[in-house]
Amino acid sequence: MEEQDEEEASGSEVSVCLQKITITDYSEDDYQYEEVSADDEFSLQEGDEDLSEALQAIQEQAEDARILASKPVLTSEKSVSEVPEAMDDFFCNFLVSLGMSRTLDCFQTEWYELVERGAFTAKDIGLVPTVYTCNQQLKAENMRLREDLDNYKRAANKAKEAFLKMQKERDFHRMHHKQAVQEKNRLLCDIKRLKAHYASYEPVLKQLTEKYQTALRQKMLTSLERDRAVGQVTGLQAILCSLESGCALQIPVKKAGRECERKKGLQGSTQKALQEARQQKMLDAGPAKDSEKKRYPKDSEFPVDSQVNSYIAPAKVCSQSLEHGEYKLEKTLKLHDAAVSCLASHPLKDMVVTGSDDHLWKMWALAGGSIIMVGEGHTDWVSGCCFHPSGTQLVTSSGDATVRIWDLSKEGCVLTLKGHAQAVWDCSWHSCGDFVASASKDSTSKIWDVNSERCRYTMRGHKDSVSSIEFLPFSNIVLTSSADKTLSLWDARTGLRVCTFYGHLHPCNHATFSPESNMIASVDTCGVLKLWDVRQADPIQSVDTGPRSANQVAFDYSGHTVAVASSDGAVKVVQPGLAQLHSLQGYGETEVQSVAFHHLAERLLSGAANGTVCLWTSEASVLSMEGTA
Template identity: 90%
Template sequence: MEEKEEDAEASGSEVSVCLQKITITDYSTDDYQYEEVSADDEFSLQEGDEDLSEVLQAVQEQAEDAHILASKSVLTSEKSVSEIPEAMDDFFCNFLVSFGMSRTLDCFQTEWYELIERGVFRAKDVGFVPTVYTCNQQLKAENMRLREDLDNYKRAANKAKEAFLKMQKERDFHRMHHKRVVQEKNRLICDIRRLKAHYASYEPVLKQMTEKYQSALRQKMLTSLERDRAVGQVTGLQAILHNLQPGYAIQIPVKKAGHECERKKGLEGSTQRALQEARQQKMLDAGLVKDSEKKRYPKDSEFPVDSQVNSYLARAKECSQPLKHGEYKLENTLKLHDSAVSCLASHPLKDMVVTGSDDRLWKMWALRDGDIIMVGEGHTDWVSGCCFHPSGTQLVTSSGDTTVQIWDLSKGGCVLTFKGHAQAVWDCSWHSCGDFVASASKDSTSKIWDVNSERCRYTMRGHKDSVSSIEFLPFSNTVLTSSADKTLSLWDARTGLRVCTFYGHLHSCNHATFSPESNMIASCDTCGVLKLWDVRQAVPMLSVDTGPRSANQVAFDHSGCAVAVASSDGTVKVVQPGLGQLHSLQGHGETEMQSVAFHCPAERLLSGAADGTVCLWTYGASASMFSMERTA
């Protein structure tokens, strides 16, 4: 029994050795297929007197051995190509090629294949190169790769070390620089503190001097206004006394430079009351005013007769010479408002200008240096229009808050507010007599306000869209309006009725004004078209395209020979109809121009822009004179 077990063990070991040889020969180059010994054959060899249990144990052991060999065969099939045995001739050829022995390689191949052809030996008899040589070759290649990797790592380490040292130097440099900056910062902070303390010691003195300067400037302005008022009152009294003499008809003076509209009854003298009663009696006799209406509104002012002489005609004749190209030069640019300058008004007697802005303020400033003389605060929305009283002592302003306000410049505040428009008021104008104010609104209406009775005398209806501008014909009761309905209209302020309508614009009209001689009207629209109209014939005399951007405002110069247009393209267009020339004045860059006006006493052109700046343009000899004064 023991002998049989030994034989079984010996046979099991032989089978395992045989299977191991089969797995090795899988890498051979021959095509022979080895068959695996089945378990039935092994069982037939061991048939005899063995017990059934021993047979089952042997079968189980053989199954386990077969499973182990199958797993080994799978592992060996996954080996890399480099572990496959190499033929002897390939080994020699690869060896010679690796050392660059090309001639030796040729000799070897010649002799090798020659011996094979002679039949001296066969290549398969030589066999394969021993595994140890292949392993040595692989280890050598691996060693070379590792050396290359080691060299690469050394170079990378050296570069990293150099970069690290460089970063350390830069860190030390920046650290030292930071320390110097901190020291300089601390030193500057100390200097700033000392300067602040030094400035604080001077600040009370500077504040006191500024207050003194402003008070002196205001006192000078008030003194000038009081003097003008006194002169006007004397002139008015003289005219009243002259009219009250027997045999003379009561007439309104041509120029009421000293007329002052006060709100308090105590300021109304006996002479003024007598004049007012005489005027009322004359109107009653003429049948122009009803007795019941006069009793209801006893303070209503009467409109002057239209036979007054226009004092601007003589000035226009004196300054009738045409302009030359390039006469207007940019003198100065003043930053006066934080928002757009929407309107300009020149003082009739002094070198002062009032500007209204979208910042809800109006400012009166000196013309040459731009010093602020007075600031008006009271409107709750943008200021759209402004106009001086003929005497220069009062100012009327219109606003987007639907109100019209009258300001007393000597008091520095608002003395009267007119409310009645339903929407924003675009423009306002003062009558030459100083007793009436006209306003144009977005609600498609215009109103005539009585300053003395503080009420609306007439509401002029007829335009189909917003009324953009309004202006009294100088020394007349005629009112000119322009509207977004593309028309211009002339109105009788005494009755509130429309007299004439001008048709010709193809786009909404933005502004219209009379010429100094009152024989022409200039108007502009949203497409940049400027039109000149004959007042007597109500037809357009000339049409000039200054576009394609909108023309926002138009103004005649004191001679009536040139027209200035404020354009949305950032330029002021000066048109000379008599010469057929059009010049562009560039002063505000690309900023939209919203207002333009001429200051006759100083022969200057003023332009306001949407960036809150005002440009002063000087004409002709006054520019050189002004530059000589500034140089001196």
């Protein structure tokens, strides 16, 4: 039996662990053992019961309990392959797998007989691992490791290829970097050489620039002096003719009054003539009161209202050429760093003055846009500007509650007028050149005497801020617009209100006279444009250019076209007689704050909140120029 087991074990592919057992002679007899049940295995009969047998039975039961307790118990936490297998089960499974049924019967008979007899203990029997399971686990682990090895090899090959590729790219970029550094060094050398080359020209360029600016300024000053001299000669000739003929004194058209040299005590021809006429009148009427003479001896005399409006003839000439004209954008100039709040065209030259929220005003040439002069002095935004009728001086208003008069020949401020309690919105110069009007946020407007440098009249009557003010050309009538939704006409000689215009439903932003002085145009915060008959004080026509606010309005020199600066970024051109409304787009959504026509009636100028000025040219003027050519 032992040899057969060894042969079978050696012939098996799986190595097993065998235990050598010696079989006694009594196992070979033909004795038939009876089956004993578990309940009757150690039962004792009452008659044969003794102390020794009872103790032996107790010991055997304790030994069986210890053996059962020492056997491992399968739990759900461990798999079947992980639980060790008993020795007898191993042999039984082994013999069953080989089909050795007779050997299996003999083994079971002898094994369980020895166990029942107590020849084997639990320690002797022991446990053996499942060799097949271990081999399968090792084989699976080996296959898994081989797969991991193959994967690692492939990953290593890919990493090697990527590394080689990155090395090539690195070398390529390193080469290009070296080339770029060399090119940069070469360019730096060229730039240094060019800077050194052009640095030798900078002194010459600076000298030429200074000469050009000096020549341009000298040219402007010479032109202004010439115009002033021509005006003085014309005035003297007119006075001489009037004195020789003995006729009443007439004020020359566009003749300025006293030049702005108050500190030297000089007087212009107009004021000299007025003083001579006043003295003659005083001699005829008798001596005046000494108090009136000594109080304000430098006060100017208001001119008579019988002057002829010189704008009427040019308006008739221009009316036919601009009836069907539309405007196109010619150029855009960046002049200020803040919003352009006001515009004024020089009465005799192709020059324009713009005021801005950057506290500056600039005078520039209309042809090329080059800056001729910059005015510094206001401490807040510049709200209004207006040229002296002779073009030699300029008046500006500001948010600093002051009005300043600038002498262009001296390139500086010669007079600051203070008296308003709040910001000054607008200013205007009388056609005689001796009076300035200003409109303020404090609900008042003032008439200033340039010669005596004082406020002659404060005009009160508006219930809200006075937005704009303007002299009627060649007259003593003043037009004001207010946030109280009304327009008013005032007599500058007395400071009293003559007439009030009612019709706007929203605060008025600006109002102006037509060149022929028979019509008024006004705009309000909802974009409504109204045209008024001066003689009847009634609205003639109403045009809606909204819904955004209309900030300023201007007549062209024909009186047949009106331009409106709108907050929607467009300039609205209205031709009331033809019932036409054109929108000039040049700023996008940027607010247009100011608008004015050039004095030759060829261009329209508009200033916006982004500091730019647009120049618009009419098609009629272009066509006329082409026809002349």
